[in-house]
Amino acid sequence: MARGDAYIVAMDDFTALCVELISPLGPVRTRRMFGGQGVYVDGLFVAIIDEGQCFLKSDATTRERFVAAGCVPFCFTGKDGERVETSYFRPPEEAMESPPLMLPWARLALEAALRAANAKAAKAARPRRPAKSASTPAKKAAKARKTSKA
Numbered sequence: 001m002a003r004g005d006a007y008i009v010a011m012d013d014f015t016a017l018c019v020e021l022i023s024p025l026g027p028v029r030t031r032r033m034f035g036g037q038g039v040y041v042d043g044l045f046v047a048i049i050d051e052g053q054c055f056l057k058s059d060a061t062t063r064e065r066f067v068a069a070g071c072v073p074f075c076f077t078g079k080d081g082e083r084v085e086t087s088y089f090r091p092p093e094e095a096m097e098s099p100p101l102m103l104p105w106a107r108l109a110l111e112a113a114l115r116a117a118n119a120k121a122a123k124a125a126r127p128r129r130p131a132k133s134a135s136t137p138a139k140k141a142a143k144a145r146k147t148s149k150a
Helices: 003-007 013-025 061-068 093-097 099-125 139-147
Strands: 027-035 037-041 043-050 055-059 073-077 082-090
Touching: 013 027, 013 037, 013 043, 013 055, 013 099, 037 099, 043 082, 043 099, 055 073, 055 099, 061 082, 061 099, 082 093, 093 099
Parallel strands: none
Antiparallel strands: 027 037, 037 043, 043 055, 055 082, 073 082
């Protein structure tokens, strides 16, 4: 078993159906996640399977498509008992019937995952500003001069 395969989950029938429906996008893997399963296409997190339901990733660009189609968001109860709504939506019922019907919805999820990955990579590539401190020798000397004049 390859190192990356260590978290692959044995598939129940519903998970196998979801993998089949999403697989036209590329290699699909599932991993345990918060009592459910995460679904990845080419290493990008595109869906959540929880309690026999599939929820596809959305973002600011794709959310309205899911809402307009009457799709239900994935929600859970937070630590304080508050209902938390996520950016993952159940696809329309007919999309669960075949890969061609799922494809447009799965593409939206993959596009959202790609945008998220690109934003994360861009943020990581930005140069960081050094922390403001008096720890450099020049700053320490300047601070010492100021305090000795006082």
